[in-house]
Amino acid sequence: MSDVAFAVVDVETTGLSSAFGDRVCEVAIVRVQGEEQPTSFTSLVNPGRPLSPGAAAVNGITPEMLATAPTFSDIAAEVSRQLEDCLFVAHNAPFDLGFLAAEFQRLGTPLPVTHVIDTLALARRYYAFARNNLGAVAEALHIPYLQRHRALQDAEVTWRVFSTMSRDLIETRRATFADFLTPAAALLQPVGDEVASLPPLLSEALTNHLSLEIHYVTQTQVVSIRRVDPLAIVPNRDTLYLRAYCHLRRDERTFRLDRITQMRIVKARADS
Structure with missing residues (x-):
């Protein structure tokens, strides 16, 4: 080479x-x-x-x-x-x-x-x-x-x-x-x-059905730590959202990608 x-x-x-x-x-x-x-x-x-x-x-x-x-x-x-x-x-x-x-x-x-x-x-x-x-x-x-x-x-x-x-x-x-x-x-x-x-960890989680721990900045500028199961990327106008099952809320939620400051893979999802 x-x-x-x-x-x-x-x-x-x-x-x-x-x-x-x-x-x-x-x-x-x-x-x-x-x-x-x-x-x-x-x-x-x-x-x-x-x-x-x-x-x-x-x-x-x-x-x-x-x-x-x-x-x-x-x-x-x-x-x-x-x-x-x-x-x-x-x-x-x-x-x-x-x-x-x-x-x-x-x-x-x-x-x-x-x-x-x-x-x-x-x-x-x-x-x-x-x-x-x-x-x-x-x-x-x-x-x-x-x-x-x-x-x-x-x-x-x-x-x-x-x-x-x-x-x-x-x-x-x-x-x-x-x-x-x-x-x-x-x-x-x-x-x-x-x-x-997408960021490699998010792409990997979506592809391989893995759970993520994310640090998410809310509209009030509070950092919330969530465990989520990513489901899909959803575009809306000029913004991308992550649709995911949120373990804290025990329901599906959407998260603005540009408000996720940190993420790490936790483990395989229970449904995988």
Whole structure:
């Protein structure tokens, strides 16, 4: 793989759905090729809209930090240059790729990405980690991960995860480099097909019928901890909701995704 150039990407966003108007608020790209010293590009991005409570709680980015940041149109040419002629690598690639594609679409510019390597997909396909979010995978592979949910640190850890995985898969499991690749077009889902770009834990819970413990910010700004059984993602105007069975209320409830600040998988549901 020494002749292959990689662009390892992470974005932080105002919410979970580019299809419903959420925007990139931070981007990082780490370029790696062979034995050359990796280079990096990172920038906060003024999204032109508020961060959701959930996003702000996760990434720690504040409105004050974004007020003087460049807009995406200001940095689009540099982002394009960083991605050009590289394989796009990300953890939960449909999420990062989808948000960047939406930003480039707003500018009427094609996204210069043809093939993608998704370390989340590799984790699910080849390994049996207890959890598949980036932090859990890094921990399982003994990779230090100090500052989470900021774009540059996440991109750097993603590169270490991919380096470790690819070496293991090629040397011990007879995988080929071609096994890692997915056409970018296959990951860019049509508007309305949101499950592929959800946070990994939520996607995993929906797919495998698992229970979640969520920290949910109510309309009165109180954080409520709930155990829920996710049932479906429901779009309503410009917002996505999680429909789930709530063990506290003993009934089905809907939760705004942009108000969920934390989540963890609890166990398999009783009905699975």
